[in-house]
Each structure stands twice: as C-alpha cells, then as structure tokens.
Amino acid sequence: MGLINKIIPFKRGVIKEWVKKHPRKVLVSAILLLAYYFCLPKDLFVDPTATVIESKNGKLLGAMIADDGQWRFPEVDSVPFKFKTCIIQFEDAYFYRHPGFNPISMAKAVAANIKAGKSVRGGSTLTQQVIRLSRKGKKRTYWEKAIELVLATRLELRHTKEEIIGLYASHAPFGGNVVGLDVAAWRFFGLQAHQLSWAESATLAVLPNAPSLIYPGKNQGHLLQKRNRLLRKLFENGILDHTTYEMALLEKLPRKPYPLPKLAPHLVHYLARSHKGERITSTIDKNLQSNVNVILNKHYQNLKQNQVHNAAALVLDVHTRQVLAYIGNTPTDKDHQKDVDMVHAIRSTGSTLKPLLYAAMMDAGELLPDMLVPDVPTQIAGYRPENFNEDYSGAVEAKKALARSLNIPAVRLLQKYGLERFRDQLNAFHMKGIDKPADYYGLTLILGGAESNLWDLCKTYASMASTINHFNTSSSEYFDQEFTNPILIKGHTIDFGRKSTEKTIFDAGSIYLTFEAMKEVNRPQGNESWEFFDSSKEIAWKTGTSFGNKDAWAIGTTKDYVVGIWVGNADGEGRPNVTGVSSAAPILFDVFDVLPKSDWFEKPLDEFVSVEVCRNSGFLATKDCPKKTISIPDKNNYVEACKYHRMVLLDQQKQFRVNSSCADISSSYREPWFVLPPLMAFYYKKSHPTYKNLPPFKENCKNALEPTMEFIYPKNNAQISLTKNFEGNLNELVLNLAHTKPETSVYWYLDEKYLGQTNDFHELGILPTTGKHTIMAIDELGNEAKISIQVK
Structure with missing residues (x-):
C-alpha cells in the first residue's frame, strides 16, 4: 500500500512535466478530442417521417406519407429477431464484436477491389452503413470512407448495438420510395415486421444492398439467388433447421406492392394536425374499427341508391372516454367529398338537443316525466312549428314527446323554460358551432336551428352517462370536470377533476329519467324504425333530422358505450327520405350489435324522492284526481298542481250535469272529471278512445251556466x-x-x-x-x- 502511494504522486509529476514540455501537443490533442466528441451530429437523421397511427394493440390503422414523398416511418424502438439475424449474417457477421469498423473485412475488400481494378466488394460494417445513410449524397471515396470510419467509432460510443441496428432498420432504402423495415414489410408482404417469416426477412435483408431488385418483373432471379444464399448461410450456421430451411426456399418473392392499411384515414389526417411525423398509438380497437367500417360500407351501398354519399360513425367508452372507433366518411369518391371528416364537420343538430332540454327542465323542477304537454297547432310570434309527421296528439306525456321526438311539445317547452336560459346553459357543453346568441336561433334552436358536430354530441351524451355512473360508484358525488373531451391517444387519461356533492350541470336523477324516456320502444307513433331495435339491449337513443332532409342523426348510449351516427351529403344537398329514423338508426343498432352487451344504468336512488301526481295528467296531485306515486329528483318543485281535473255534479242516472238551478244538489253525484281544453281534447281523443267529454247540462240548466x-x-x-x-x-x-x-x-x-x-x-x-x-x-x-x- 505504501508503494502505491509513492507511485501515484510520481506519475502525476511525470504527466505534469510532460504537459509543460509539450504544450502544443497537448493543445492539438485536446482539440482533436473535442472535435472527435462533437463530430457526430446530435440527430443523425433529420428527414421528414410519415405520420403513423396504430391501434391500442399496436396494429397499423393507417399512415400519411412524409413531406418529401417517401414512405419513411418514425424510428423503431426494437428490431424483430428474424430480420436482425438475417441482416447481421448478410452484412456484418462480427457486428457485436467490432468497435464500429472491421479491419479484416476492410483489408479483404481493398485487396479484392485492387485485384479487380474496380469496386467489387465493400468492407463497411452496419455501423458505417448507418453513417453513410445519414450522410446521403456523399461520393463513395476513400476519404469519405475514412470520415465514415471515425464517425462510426463515435457512434459506437454514443449508442448501444441494439440502437445502432434500429437506426439501420429505420433508414435503410428498400426500393422506390420505401425507406425502413416497417414500411417495407407492409409494402412488399402486407405484414408487420415482427410477422415476417425467415424467407421474407431474408428478402428484405438483402434489398438495401441492391434496392432496385425489388421492382416487379426486374431481376427477380438475381434477387431469389441472393435470398437463397442468405438462407443457406443461416442453415449452415445452425440458425435454421433443415425443415425450416427447405420450407423457406419454397416461398415466393413479392410480385407487387401491397397498399398500406386504410382503416381510419380521416383519423390519420386529424391526428396529423398536432402529431405530424409521429408514430401514435391510439385508443382505437382495431377489430371494432374494422367491423364498424364494414357496417358503414354496407349501408352506404343502399344509401347511394338515393344519392346519399356520406356518413360517419363514432364509438366512445363511457368510463375511460376513449375513442374506440372513428370513421370519418364512407368509401365514396372525390366528387362526393370522400376526404371530408364528417366526425368534426359542423352540421345542423336536428332534434339531438331535445334530451338536453328535457334534462334541464327536470333538473330545474319544472317538468315531470308523465306531465301532459300540449301538442296542438301552434303559432308563436309568427313561427309555426310542425311535427315531422304533420299530425297532432292534442296532449302527450313529456317523456313520450321526447321518445317520439315531437317538435311542437319541444318548442312549447323551450318557450316555457326560456330560450336565453337554455342557450346560456348550452355553453357548459362546449359544443363547436353553437356560438351565437339566443336571438339568432330563436325557438328553432331545439329543432336544428343550431349547428354542431358528431364529436361534440357524442362527448355530451357520454358525459351525461358518466355522471350517473360516477354518482353511483362514489358516495353520491359528482366530478367538476365531467363534461370533457374524449381521448384518442393511448396512455392519456381523463382528469375528471375534484369530487363534490354539487351537480356539474344536471343532477344524476334528471339524466337518469331522460335516458329512461329515450329507451322507450313501445311508442304509439307506429313502426318507424323500431324493427331495427333489439329489445334485449337497453339503449337510450335519439334520432334527429335537419330541415330539408340534409342531415340524419342517431346517437345512443348505454352504461358503457356511446355510439353516434351521421348520414347525409357533405355538400349539404338534401335528399327525400333521409331521416334519423330511416337512415342513421339502422347503422346505430348494427354497431351496438357488435359491441359487448351492457347492463342498464343503476338508478341513483339518493337523488330521488316520491311524490303523488294525477294519474291522467302527470301534474302534481289535487284532491279531485286519481293519484299515483312516482320518483322524481329531489329539489324544489315548480310544477303546478293539476288543472285538468274538475269536480262535476251529475244527475242520478249520471247522464247529465246539473246545478242548483235545476236539481237537488243533495241527491246529485259528485265525480272528478278529466277535462282537456277544447283544442287539446279535439286531437287527444282521436288516439285515446277512453277519453270522455264532459256530459252536457240538462236542458234547463245549461243556458244559465254555459x-x-x-x-x-x-x-x-x-x-x-x-x-x-x-x-x-x-x-x-x-x-x-x-x-x-x-x-x-x-x-x-x-x-x-x-x-x-x-x-x-x-x-x-x-x-x-x-x-x-x-x-x-x-x-x-x-x-x-x-x-x-x-x-x-
């Protein structure tokens, strides 16, 4: 130990003495070391890359070509074993043992080239080839070779061997405008790189050495020889067994390029706006995306017979708010705007806002589910709304008015609730397109006078469904950021915010009753589209049709999923018979058929109280009406007591009404009677045969009182x-x-x-x-x- 302590100071002294004697050598050495350290650019490759979108399981959904016209995917994290083995055996058998260059291979290459009088053999390692790829356009000279050698050694110090081979696999040319292993696997074999066989991997391993060989019809024999020689080497080195080797030799070479998957072209373009040139793992479920594509295409074949060329579909997971399927348009042509993303296109909302008004009035204590709403010819300040079927019910329960999407009751309810009040409330949903004051829309706001898009409507319905779920799974609490955007990128999560006993927008009870109304199937309107409905699945759903039959909507929600469908023409041309019921609803239910079955929402019991209402009118009960007990949200109730029941006096035969001027009141019968105003009664009794008009007065009584x-x-x-x-x-x-x-x-x-x-x-x-x-x-x-x- 003492000897060591003596030697170390001695060496330090010698070094110091040498530095003092040779300052120029030290300076030159330091400069050379610094130059060597910084000689390698921070980013070897700065070429633009394609935008690549994968499903949540890593399956390719689609890609958008790089700005320079090359199919060049972003760099890979790892290289599949088969291709890595093939490329090392073909290009650089000592890859894991050299420091960036192989002097033996270089010497052999120089000797062979001198003997032949031309370049017949290269001695570059894979590391040197990575450097050469990064220095594109440089002439193949001995000076350039020397530069590559220096840079290769520096690359070996900065990166691991696996990272270096990853750089090679990402940037090697494979013929034409195909750059990198991932694209080559898709273009030449229609597979992901890790799915390649030994023969396919060997084919791609020999291509960067002579990428022109891949063109169909050119040099196929030469390419086959190179591939088979490599397979032979793999066999001789014990990498392939005899059976695998023989089977690999039988595989054919690619004959034509395969197209890249186009399962979600509009999603690719949408994400490219903010993630251009990146590889994005999305939240999309590839199998579901494929199934919904098939469903949409099947319906498109029928729709185009009516000159309806565009449609879109969106599927959300209510719990995670992940987008599971995203189809922006049909496979139509450019003349019919196939590239327009109708998921985000602003269109008339039709009747899709009606559930929001229903929930708002329920939440405000101004509506009860069975409360009768007038459905009669109506004119408000010159505006005359009409039901879609141009008929009237006279009076209809509020929940059935929503289920049947009746326009007149919706307009009357909006007028009663307050146009400006409802318009202001819509701001909380952050729906693009709804950005004008209440006066601009007028009462048409509830019938399609406003515009929004499929994305925001589905987001709103999913947030309402999630409100119920969270209320039931927490201690009857709400999240203050419940109404938030869905997510498209895997790994991102929704921040629902802080818990509170205060509702976010609507309370869970009001939303639950809204969904209960929306799932009604046995509707008195008839058979418009209910044949498409699988009664074994409980779905709250709403259709909508814009003025002029330009837009058809269908949006449905269960406890777990929201499905939204839009159908129409992207250029705004309306077509006969394009309605939410006939055009969009069939697609909606076909999509729900390929989703897992969901249970219905649990009733948020803590939000409900029991009240008595009149059985016939649905208003708060009075002493003059038959009663029933219902559950409503627990809040101040501003619904008035029933005004449609009155107590009448009847004669002993119960045929006529009487009064004190013509009969003995003590011998008369007192009976409660359900009486609607004349206009409501005129239409109401057409569909309610049990409705009874008031009996007439006895002749000697009537003139005195009526x-x-x-x-x-x-x-x-x-x-x-x-x-x-x-x-x-x-x-x-x-x-x-x-x-x-x-x-x-x-x-x-x-x-x-x-x-x-x-x-x-x-x-x-x-x-x-x-x-x-x-x-x-x-x-x-x-x-x-x-x-x-x-x-x-």
Missing part, C-alpha cells in the same frame, strides 16, 4: 259564390260568429282541418275550394257550433 255561440255568417246549408277584387284575385269568405261571452277563445276548423283561433272578435277569413264544406267552431269550454256550406 255560454253559447251561433254563426252569424254564413248560415247552415248556404250556397256561397266567391267574388273577385280589382286585381282579379278571389275575395276571402269571412266567417262571423256570435258568442255570449266574446272574451272566450274560439277554435276554427274547415273539414276538420285546423284554421286558427280568435278572441273577442270572432271573425276569420278563408278561401275554400269549390264544393261542399263543413265549418266547425269549438270554444275553450267545449261548446261546439257546426254548419255546412256549398261553394260555387
């Missing part, structure tokens, strides 16, 4: 000739009615078609066609007057 009315003009059975004015146009026939109480509202009908309403002054102008007509007037108390006329 107002009467009579036609002033025209009289019953009158013959009318319509005259022309100075412009040659027909003058209107003016109907005139007298009422004992003029302030009473009167509703007019021509041949049972509603004409309008009058108040105070009961006059109405009409232009009837030639022939016989029936004119009927009904006042708000149910009194009726009817005449017949003949128009000449």
Whole structure:
C-alpha cells in the first residue's frame, strides 16, 4: 500500500512535466478530442417521417406519407429477431464484436477491389452503413470512407448495438420510395415486421444492398439467388433447421406492392394536425374499427341508391372516454367529398338537443316525466312549428314527446323554460358551432336551428352517462370536470377533476329519467324504425333530422358505450327520405350489435324522492284526481298542481250535469272529471278512445251556466259564390260568429282541418275550394257550433 502511494504522486509529476514540455501537443490533442466528441451530429437523421397511427394493440390503422414523398416511418424502438439475424449474417457477421469498423473485412475488400481494378466488394460494417445513410449524397471515396470510419467509432460510443441496428432498420432504402423495415414489410408482404417469416426477412435483408431488385418483373432471379444464399448461410450456421430451411426456399418473392392499411384515414389526417411525423398509438380497437367500417360500407351501398354519399360513425367508452372507433366518411369518391371528416364537420343538430332540454327542465323542477304537454297547432310570434309527421296528439306525456321526438311539445317547452336560459346553459357543453346568441336561433334552436358536430354530441351524451355512473360508484358525488373531451391517444387519461356533492350541470336523477324516456320502444307513433331495435339491449337513443332532409342523426348510449351516427351529403344537398329514423338508426343498432352487451344504468336512488301526481295528467296531485306515486329528483318543485281535473255534479242516472238551478244538489253525484281544453281534447281523443267529454247540462240548466255561440255568417246549408277584387284575385269568405261571452277563445276548423283561433272578435277569413264544406267552431269550454256550406 505504501508503494502505491509513492507511485501515484510520481506519475502525476511525470504527466505534469510532460504537459509543460509539450504544450502544443497537448493543445492539438485536446482539440482533436473535442472535435472527435462533437463530430457526430446530435440527430443523425433529420428527414421528414410519415405520420403513423396504430391501434391500442399496436396494429397499423393507417399512415400519411412524409413531406418529401417517401414512405419513411418514425424510428423503431426494437428490431424483430428474424430480420436482425438475417441482416447481421448478410452484412456484418462480427457486428457485436467490432468497435464500429472491421479491419479484416476492410483489408479483404481493398485487396479484392485492387485485384479487380474496380469496386467489387465493400468492407463497411452496419455501423458505417448507418453513417453513410445519414450522410446521403456523399461520393463513395476513400476519404469519405475514412470520415465514415471515425464517425462510426463515435457512434459506437454514443449508442448501444441494439440502437445502432434500429437506426439501420429505420433508414435503410428498400426500393422506390420505401425507406425502413416497417414500411417495407407492409409494402412488399402486407405484414408487420415482427410477422415476417425467415424467407421474407431474408428478402428484405438483402434489398438495401441492391434496392432496385425489388421492382416487379426486374431481376427477380438475381434477387431469389441472393435470398437463397442468405438462407443457406443461416442453415449452415445452425440458425435454421433443415425443415425450416427447405420450407423457406419454397416461398415466393413479392410480385407487387401491397397498399398500406386504410382503416381510419380521416383519423390519420386529424391526428396529423398536432402529431405530424409521429408514430401514435391510439385508443382505437382495431377489430371494432374494422367491423364498424364494414357496417358503414354496407349501408352506404343502399344509401347511394338515393344519392346519399356520406356518413360517419363514432364509438366512445363511457368510463375511460376513449375513442374506440372513428370513421370519418364512407368509401365514396372525390366528387362526393370522400376526404371530408364528417366526425368534426359542423352540421345542423336536428332534434339531438331535445334530451338536453328535457334534462334541464327536470333538473330545474319544472317538468315531470308523465306531465301532459300540449301538442296542438301552434303559432308563436309568427313561427309555426310542425311535427315531422304533420299530425297532432292534442296532449302527450313529456317523456313520450321526447321518445317520439315531437317538435311542437319541444318548442312549447323551450318557450316555457326560456330560450336565453337554455342557450346560456348550452355553453357548459362546449359544443363547436353553437356560438351565437339566443336571438339568432330563436325557438328553432331545439329543432336544428343550431349547428354542431358528431364529436361534440357524442362527448355530451357520454358525459351525461358518466355522471350517473360516477354518482353511483362514489358516495353520491359528482366530478367538476365531467363534461370533457374524449381521448384518442393511448396512455392519456381523463382528469375528471375534484369530487363534490354539487351537480356539474344536471343532477344524476334528471339524466337518469331522460335516458329512461329515450329507451322507450313501445311508442304509439307506429313502426318507424323500431324493427331495427333489439329489445334485449337497453339503449337510450335519439334520432334527429335537419330541415330539408340534409342531415340524419342517431346517437345512443348505454352504461358503457356511446355510439353516434351521421348520414347525409357533405355538400349539404338534401335528399327525400333521409331521416334519423330511416337512415342513421339502422347503422346505430348494427354497431351496438357488435359491441359487448351492457347492463342498464343503476338508478341513483339518493337523488330521488316520491311524490303523488294525477294519474291522467302527470301534474302534481289535487284532491279531485286519481293519484299515483312516482320518483322524481329531489329539489324544489315548480310544477303546478293539476288543472285538468274538475269536480262535476251529475244527475242520478249520471247522464247529465246539473246545478242548483235545476236539481237537488243533495241527491246529485259528485265525480272528478278529466277535462282537456277544447283544442287539446279535439286531437287527444282521436288516439285515446277512453277519453270522455264532459256530459252536457240538462236542458234547463245549461243556458244559465254555459255560454253559447251561433254563426252569424254564413248560415247552415248556404250556397256561397266567391267574388273577385280589382286585381282579379278571389275575395276571402269571412266567417262571423256570435258568442255570449266574446272574451272566450274560439277554435276554427274547415273539414276538420285546423284554421286558427280568435278572441273577442270572432271573425276569420278563408278561401275554400269549390264544393261542399263543413265549418266547425269549438270554444275553450267545449261548446261546439257546426254548419255546412256549398261553394260555387
């Protein structure tokens, strides 16, 4: 130990002395060392790369070519064993034993080239070839070889052997505009690199040495010889057994390039906006993506017969908010905008916002599920909404109005709730396209007057579904960032925010009741599309159709999944019979059929209380109506008590109403009666045969208590000739009615078609066609007057 302590200071002294004597040598050495250290660029390769999108299991979904027109994928992390073995055996058998160059191979190459008088053999290692690939365009000179040798040794110091062979596999040329192993495997064999056989790996291993050999019809024999020589070497070195070797020799060479997968071309372009040139592992389920593509293509073949060329589909996982399938358009052509991504295209929302209004009113305590909503001819400030089927129900339960997507009840509910109030509430959903004030949309907001896209609508429905799930799986709590964007990149997670007992937008009970209404199947509207519905699956779903049949929507949700479908023409051309029910819903249910079955939502019990409502009207119960008990969200309730039940007095035979002026009240029967206003009753009883009009008063009672009315003009059975004015146009026939109480509202009908309403002054102008007509007037108390006329 003492000897060592003496030697170390001695050596230090010698070194110091030598440095003092040779300062120039030290300076030159330091400069050379620094030059050597920094001689290798930080990034060897700066070429643009393709944008590559893979499924969550690493399967290629699609790619977008690099900016320089080369199919060059981003660098790989690892090289498959078969290809790595083949390339080492073919190019550099001592790869794992040399420091970046092989002096023996170099000497042999120089000797062979001198003897032949030309370059017939190369002595470059794989490391040197990586350097040469990075210094593209340099002439193959001995000086360049020397530079490559120095850089190769520096590369060996900076990278591991596995990283070096990865650089080679990522940047080696494979013929044409194919660069790198991953692209070559797809283009020449239609496989991922790790799926290649020994023969396929050997073929690709010999190609960078002579990439022109791959062109179909050219030098196939030469390529086959090179491949088979390599396979022979693998066999002789004990890497392949005899059977594997013989089988490999039988494999044929590629004859034509394969196209890259195009399972999600619009997703590739969408992600390329923010991840250009990157390899992205997405959240897409490849099998589901393939299945939905097939479903969409099948329906597209039928849709295009009606000159409908575009459609889109989106599938979300409610729990993780991952996008599981993303189909931006059909496989149509450029003339029909095949490249337009309809998942993000802004389109009219149709009726898809109706569930939000239903949930908003339920959440505000201003609506009950069974509450009757008027469905009658309506005019509000000159706006006359119409139901899609141009019919009326008179009165309909709120939940059935939503399930049947009736327009008139939706407009009336929006007016009652408040247009500006609802418009402001929509801001919380962050839906692109809905960016104008309430006055711009008017009441058409709820019928498609607004615009948004499939992405945001599906996001909204998924957030509502997740609200229920989180409420039930937590201590009846909400997350303050529940309504957030879905994710497309694997590894990203949703931050739902902090838990709170305060609702985010709508409470879980209101959303649950909304979904309950949306899953109704037995709907009195008929068989519009319910034949597509598998009753074994409980799905809350909503369709929508924009004005002019330009957009057809269908969005459905279960506890686990949200599926959204849009159908139409990207250029905005409307087509007959393009509706959410007939065009989008069949696709929706076909997609749900390939998804795992989901259980229905658990009822968020902590959000509910029981209340009594009138059985017939759905309003809060009064003493005059038959009652039933329902569960509603626990909040201040602003729904009024039932106004559609009244207590009436009947005679002993229960045939007539009576009062104190014509009967002994003590011997009369008191009975609650369900009475709708005349206009609502007129349409309601057509689909409700059990609805009973109020019995008439006894003749000696009625005049004392009920107002009467009579036609002033025209009289019953009158013959009318319509005259022309100075412009040659027909003058209107003016109907005139007298009422004992003029302030009473009167509703007019021509041949049972509603004409309008009058108040105070009961006059109405009409232009009837030639022939016989029936004119009927009904006042708000149910009194009726009817005449017949003949128009000449």
